[in-house]
Amino acid sequence: MSHSATRVLVLNSGSSSLKYQLLDMRDSSRLAVGLVERIGEQTSRLTHTCLGSGDTREQNGPIADHEAALKAVAEELTKDGLGLDSPELAAIGHRVVHGGMFFTEPTVIDDAVLTEIERLIPVAPLHNPANLTGIRTAQALRPDLPQVAVFDTAFHTTMPESAARYAINPKIADRYRIRRYGFHGTSHAYVSRATARLLGRAPEDVNVIVLHLGNGASASAVEGGRCVDTSMGLTPLEGLVMGTRSGDLDPAVIFHLARVGGLSMDEIDTLLNKRSGLFGLCGDNDMREIRSRIDEGDEEARLAFDIYIHRLKKYIGAYCAVLGRVDAVAFTAGVGENAASVREAAVAGLEGLGLAVDPELNAVRTDRARLISPAAARVAVAVVPTDEELEIATQTYALVGTGSGSAPVGNNS
Numbered sequence: 001m002s003h004s005a006t007r008v009l010v011l012n013s014g015s016s017s018l019k020y021q022l023l024d025m026r027d028s029s030r031l032a033v034g035l036v037e038r039i040g041e042q043t044s045r046l047t048h049t050c051l052g053s054g055d056t057r058e059q060n061g062p063i064a065d066h067e068a069a070l071k072a073v074a075e076e077l078t079k080d081g082l083g084l085d086s087p088e089l090a091a092i093g094h095r096v097v098h099g100g101m102f103f104t105e106p107t108v109i110d111d112a113v114l115t116e117i118e119r120l121i122p123v124a125p126l127h128n129p130a131n132l133t134g135i136r137t138a139q140a141l142r143p144d145l146p147q148v149a150v151f152d153t154a155f156h157t158t159m160p161e162s163a164a165r166y167a168i169n170p171k172i173a174d175r176y177r178i179r180r181y182g183f184h185g186t187s188h189a190y191v192s193r194a195t196a197r198l199l200g201r202a203p204e205d206v207n208v209i210v211l212h213l214g215n216g217a218s219a220s221a222v223e224g225g226r227c228v229d230t231s232m233g234l235t236p237l238e239g240l241v242m243g244t245r246s247g248d249l250d251p252a253v254i255f256h257l258a259r260v261g262g263l264s265m266d267e268i269d270t271l272l273n274k275r276s277g278l279f280g281l282c283g284d285n286d287m288r289e290i291r292s293r294i295d296e297g298d299e300e301a302r303l304a305f306d307i308y309i310h311r312l313k314k315y316i317g318a319y320c321a322v323l324g325r326v327d328a329v330a331f332t333a334g335v336g337e338n339a340a341s342v343r344e345a346a347v348a349g350l351e352g353l354g355l356a357v358d359p360e361l362n363a364v365r366t367d368r369a370r371l372i373s374p375a376a377a378r379v380a381v382a383v384v385p386t387d388e389e390l391e392i393a394t395q396t397y398a399l400v401g402t403g404s405g406s407a408p409v410g411n412n413s
């Protein structure tokens with residue numbers, strides 16, 4: 001690899017979408033960002049922005065599959081002089097949702113790695129197939145280039161068995177690979193470290209509760225830089241109330257819906273993953289919409305908000321207990337970074353746990369990591385913007401980048 005190869009392309013392939021960012025790792029700057037939506041439909045759309053020129057271009061019309069999508073992205077990059085054939089491209093980093101127990105680190109992709117990601121499809125039926133398609137497409141376009149998989153589950157593989165196991169027969173659990181894997185790990189890793197930096201301390205010295213509140217939402221307890229518990233489980237359905245997912249519920253609700261309600265397993269799956277959470281409770285899953293309905297006196301939106309906050313509080317309390325000593329609580333992702341009302345409500349009444357927010361600091365709007373707790377607070381409360389793409393690029397480049405010339409290129413799993 002050339003020593004001038006400092007760019008990393010980050011790809012996040014969903015079932016019908018492809019998000020991408022091209023970064024220059026000399027200064028972690030973004031060169032281009034974009035999104036292909038509704039792949040496989042007649043109304044596909046590619047939105048591409050070149051950060052250097054500030055140009056944004058949009059392409060509407062059918063894009064048949066991920067291969068066509070990535071080719072279209074490559075053409076857009078070429079127009080900006082940032083083509084995939086550039087010698088400056090060092091690697092492609094792929095977000096892969098499920099790495100099971102096997103992948104605890106970012107991993108250079110080879111055939112064995114692809115086979116293992118494929119073996120995990122039964123526990124991630126929606127995500128891993130799309131991630132695999134993205135990887136294979138990128139490999140076909142640049143077979144010579146190192147491709148790295150960065151797993152959403154990896155950060156959580158440090159959880160002790162007491163937190164990772166469900167209380168079911170271990171033989172049955174092992175046979176079906178049932179355990180709590182956790183997700184959003186790239187974000188929890190990035191935000192917990194960024195929080196330590198904000199406090200001016202080393203990650204090893206701080207205990208942080210990270211609240212990743214986006215459309216999907218999860219909490220994690222991070223002790224000295226290592227994850228010791230997280231709210232998502234075998235799948236992203238467990239834990240907090242989310243945009244469209246129920247989060248925790250009595251598993252018997254499922255038997256009841258099947259036996260008494262006559263719903264099929266697929267119907268229940270769709271109900272709990274796509275038609276529940278904030279959306280199921282009040283018909284909206286966007287926190288902005290819910291807040292404005294509450295301001296207009298809408299009771300349904302109010303109850304949805306209250307249920308969301310109640311669950312969030314329970315997890316904050318639980319993770320205070322799991323950690324024993326908490327140095328910081330960090331809010332991140334779309335809701336966590338933007339919704340001051342959610343942050344305020346989530347810690348209201350938790351002074352006994354050392355938690356409080358300063359209303360003025362909480363109301364400040366900025367993209368920077370910041371403290372929102374009163375100066376004298378025992379526990380720092382912070383807003384820490386997440387950056388999963390930068391984290392994927394950083395981990396990818398650390399594995400294959402030229403810098404020291406000592407990083408091995410091979411399967412490190």
Ligand code: ADP
Pocket residue numbers: 213214215216243285286287288333334335338339
């Ligand atoms: P994803 O899980 O899709 O990556 P994000 O982290 O981007 O989601 O979060 C998206 C959610 O963030 C939206 O559904 C919305 O509820 C919330 N959100 C975004 N901007 C704001 C805002 N200004 N105020 C309140 N909530 C917001």
